[in-house]
Amino acid sequence: MIFDCNAYLGNFFSRQIRNNTAPELLAVMDENEIDRAVVGSLSAIMYRNCQMGNEELAAEIADYRDRLVPFAVINPAYADWEYDLDWCVNEMGIRGVRAYPQYHSYGVLDPCCKELVQACGERKLPVTFFGRQEDYRQSHQKVDAPDLALNDLAQLCSEFPQVNFMILEAIGHGASRFVTEADTLPKNSYIEFSRGGVDELVSALGVERVIFGTGIPMKYPGPAFVCMELLEASDEVKQQIFGENLAKLLEV
Amino acid sequence: MLIDVHAHCRSPQEDAEDPWAEERALIARMDATGIDVAVVSNLSTPRPATIEGFRKCNREMLAALREFRGRFWGYAYVNPGYAEEAVAEIDYCLDADSDCIGVKLYHEYLICDPAVRPVLAHCVELGIPILQHAGYGHVNRAVEPHISDGSHITAASWDFPEAKIIAGHIGGGGDWEWAIKAMRSASPVSGADISGSVTDEGLVEYAIRMMGADRLYFATDNQTHTGVGKFRSAMMSDEDREKIASKNFLRLIGREG
Numbered sequence: 001m002i003f004d005c006n007a008y009l010g011n012f013f014s015r016q017i018r019n020n021t022a023p024e025l026l027a028v029m030d031e032n033e034i035d036r037a038v039v040g041s042l043s044a045i046m047y048r049n050c051q052m053g054n055e056e057l058a059a060e061i062a063d064y065r066d067r068l069v070p071f072a073v074i075n076p077a078y079a080d081w082e083y084d085l086d087w088c089v090n091e092m093g094i095r096g097v098r099a100y101p102q103y104h105s106y107g108v109l110d111p112c113c114k115e116l117v118q119a120c121g122e123r124k125l126p127v128t129f130f131g132r133q134e135d136y137r138q139s140h141q142k143v144d145a146p147d148l149a150l151n152d153l154a155q156l157c158s159e160f161p162q163v164n165f166m167i168l169e170a171i172g173h174g175a176s177r178f179v180t181e182a183d184t185l186p187k188n189s190y191i192e193f194s195r196g197g198v199d200e201l202v203s204a205l206g207v208e209r210v211i212f213g214t215g216i217p218m219k220y221p222g223p224a225f226v227c228m229e230l231l232e233a234s235d236e237v238k239q240q241i242f243g244e245n246l247a248k249l250l251e252v
Numbered sequence: 253m254l255i256d257v258h259a260h261c262r263s264p265q266e267d268a269e270d271p272w273a274e275e276r277a278l279i280a281r282m283d284a285t286g287i288d289v290a291v292v293s294n295l296s297t298p299r300p301a302t303i304e305g306f307r308k309c310n311r312e313m314l315a316a317l318r319e320f321r322g323r324f325w326g327y328a329y330v331n332p333g334y335a336e337e338a339v340a341e342i343d344y345c346l347d348a349d350s351d352c353i354g355v356k357l358y359h360e361y362l363i364c365d366p367a368v369r370p371v372l373a374h375c376v377e378l379g380i381p382i383l384q385h386a387g388y389g390h391v392n393r394a395v396e397p398h399i400s401d402g403s404h405i406t407a408a409s410w411d412f413p414e415a416k417i418i419a420g421h422i423g424g425g426g427d428w429e430w431a432i433k434a435m436r437s438a439s440p441v442s443g444a445d446i447s448g449s450v451t452d453e454g455l456v457e458y459a460i461r462m463m464g465a466d467r468l469y470f471a472t473d474n475q476t477h478t479g480v481g482k483f484r485s486a487m488m489s490d491e492d493r494e495k496i497a498s499k500n501f502l503r504l505i506g507r508e509g
Contacts, residue, residue, distance in 0.1 A: 015429065018454055135450050137389035137425035144391070171449075195449065196477060219451045222481030230284055230477065 002034045003243035006168050006192055006213025007068075009060050010043035010053060012133075014140040017042060019217040022060045022068060029067070032221045034214070035243070036067050038250075040098045042218070044073035045133065051084040058092040069252060071096040071128060075104040076116035089123055095250045096126040096166065100133070102145040108152040117156065121163035126190070126249060129153055131170025134218075150176035154185060161186035164249060168192040168213055179204040190249055194224040198231050198241075207237050211246045253498040256282070256479065258383060258420055258445045258471035259290035261316040261324065263309075272319055279323055281476040288498075290472075292316060293327040293356035293383070300360040301331040306338075310345050317351050327356035327383055335370040342374060353505045354381040354416075363400040363417065364407040372412045381416040381504050383445070387426040388434070401426070402434025409439035416441050416504050421473050423448030423482065428455050436462045443467030443500070447479045456486035456496075465492035469501050 007029075009020055019028050020042070029037060039061060044053020050073045061068040072088035074081055074097050088094045097120050101108050108129070120127045132147045139145060150170055154177035157165050167189055173179050174197060178189060182204040191201050192213035201210045212228065214221040228238060259278070264271035282290060294313040297305035306329050313326045328345035330338035345352045355375055361367050363384050375382050388401035400408075405419045419435060422428050422444045435444060446456050446468060459468055465488065472479025483496070502508050 015452070016454070134452070135425050136391060137387070138427045138450065139389075139391050141390050194451075196475070215451075217453055220453050220455075220482045220485035222483070222485035223451045223477045224481070226285060226477040226481040226484070230281060 001243040002212065003246045004034045004037040004214050004216065005166060005211045005246050006194060006215050007037035007039045008042045008218055009039050009057055010041045012042045012218065013046040014134065014143065017217055022064050025217055026064060026067060028216050028221070036069060038069045038071055038096065040071045040073055045100050045103050049078065050075045054084065054088055054092065069250065070094050071098050073098045073100065074116060076112040077104055077106045082119060085119060094125065095252060096128060098128040100130065102148055108148060108156055113156070117160050117163050121160060126164040126166050128166040128168055130168050133169065150178060154178050154181070157189045158185050161188055163188060165189045166192070166211065169195060169215065171195045173197045174200045190245065193227055194219065196227065198227045202233065207240050208245055210241050212242050254287045254470060255498040255501050256287050256290040256472050257418065257469040257501050258447045258473050259292045260474050261292040261294050261313055263294065263296045263312045264315065275316060275320060278474060279320060282323065285476055285480045289323060289325055291325045291327060291353065293329045295329055295358060299358060300333065303334050303337045306330050307341060310341060314345065314349050314352065317349050326352040327354045328352060329356040329358070330371065331360045332357060332368040332371040333360055335367070338371050339374045346378065354383060356383045358385045359396050359399040362398055362404045364404045364411065372408065372415050376412055376414045379506065381418055383418045383420055386419040387421070387424050388431045389426040402431040405442060406435055406438040409442040413439045414441060418469060419444040421448035421471070422446060422459060423450035423455055423478070424473065425450060428452065429458065432459050432462045440467070443469060445469040445471035446482060447471035447473035447475065449475055449478050451478050451482045456482060457488065460488055460492060465495050466500060468496045470496050
């Protein structure tokens, strides 16, 4: 089973995204033998009111819930976000949350971010952070969204040991606390590797907390598959990474 | 055949058990993913490179060609600011090894800077390709003030219409749509390689649409997963895939046969 933790629907503000409807995404998944995928709304990232993007996502995937697992984009610096979070849990059946401090103008260690993490923990939802949603060097002329600092994310994970975290689209894991302090940090972070580094993640974190994600349809799926192809590991280990770890985390 | 037109070797680590361990690892990744040849340059010197610096890099590059005969071809790296020495160095490297087939330029000068003209003119005379480190970012532009972008490559190609310039890594960070559009009207023998850490869906297809498949080259810049992954995933005809995989480059260096 291949379960992709890193997929999207909707539009991104800085460039055209193709195959961004549910049927089109499923076609890409079929082509690449991806069985299920976690999806979030790309449009929600830059909507002032993210919730409208979550509602669009709910409608878009209504007929495809067997393969598309929704995560909500929540901005804890925006009005009434807890109402939105509960709506997404109760009406949409989300299995996790995606947070974008770099686009929503708050810091990973700011009080509002910690409130979001706390709220997700109370609802048994993992919280996702993205090292980057796109390469900083190709930033839109009007948007300044530098990469998140992995050590800040590691700090946040250490302060909320009861909450699970998913770290996607990051680079430089090897020099971060996630790897250098892997033995002492709580075992509550799950890290995706489509931008590389799967070997060092498996060595440092153990196979159970490494998860497969492609970034479709924003990115080509190929690089994540090549990472798996180059990983020297047994088929059993690869099956864990390809899908079992994520299925267990999300209890689906 | 799959040729990686943009790769790097490093200085051999003489105190290590295997001085060529990194290169051997690269070749293992090439084997695993079906890459037959990587065209390497060695940039292991502080930049801007001194004459001694680029000479040392090239001696080590030539040693890598000998060590991994048939798997590596080479580019001679020069700082075009030292025009006379750079031209002599290119001749030295091409004479020293027939698998040294081109020139690598980094960011010491914009490729359209008058200082680069002697090197470009010499490469045209020899009929060899020039791989130019390139990128166009909207941010952090002060980090590499002399990095060439698509517009500089196009300008140089108009000055030297026969120059076989390859823009390095259109996915190497920066606005790849801008870069591709800026190179659309460059001379037909100039092109770009698809390497770089950016694996945005549509990048290769847009390059084919705007520049034409005849002007594109497969490459990894030593990031096997991003180079191979995007090339495998990109939608294109079988004919275009063969061109980008190796046919275009073999034609460029006169090794079609």
